[in-house]
Amino acid sequence: NAGVTQTPKFQVLKTGQSMTLQCAQDMNHEYMSWYRQDPGMGLRLIHYSVGAGITDQGEVPNGYNVSRSTTEDFPLRLLSAAPSQTSVYFCASGGRENSPLHFGNGTRLTVT
């Protein structure tokens, strides 16, 4: 039972490069989300999706794009990386309303 799988685990980018962080879940959850975690800032919501074909912005969406073509996958795209996007990124999924989120083990991204 894999749960939420994130790839890659580590990534180094140069300013201006683009990349996609992958997230897949095998629990048939409708809700999926992306957070970033920075020291002293806690987890902050970037984008979320309540089902295939539906996405919405969270607290810190600028510089990130998402799409949800299937229930299982929710990729996060950085179109032009900036040093301010250096962070640890977590994908999370959840089932029915008020059920807890299940998190992946994160992608540590460094932008130089």
Place this chain on the structure above:
Amino acid sequence: EDQVTQSPEALRLQEGESSSLNCSYTVSGLRGLFWYRQDPGKGPEFLFTLYSAGEEKEKERLKATLTKKESFLHITAPKPEDSATYLCAAKAAGNKLTFGGGTRVLVKP
């Protein structure tokens, strides 16, 4: 604006020394208060959900309680394996989840 504040930021305990972590929240229409444990290099792992004031949940050496303004995570007779960062999060109306900054707990043998 919804806010969740955890204290202390860090806690050093001797093995067996019980203590409590605090999570103060200000959200409109609380739908649930969640506690997570996070180990270094890992994602948060779900511990408890509390829905209403007065509710308590227990798991091994951990007990979570909820009032109208705050939640406590009590660690009884901790062991070194309880060392982790503990996160709380409040879910408001509209299903928005707001996380606190976490409390880093170190239990020394």
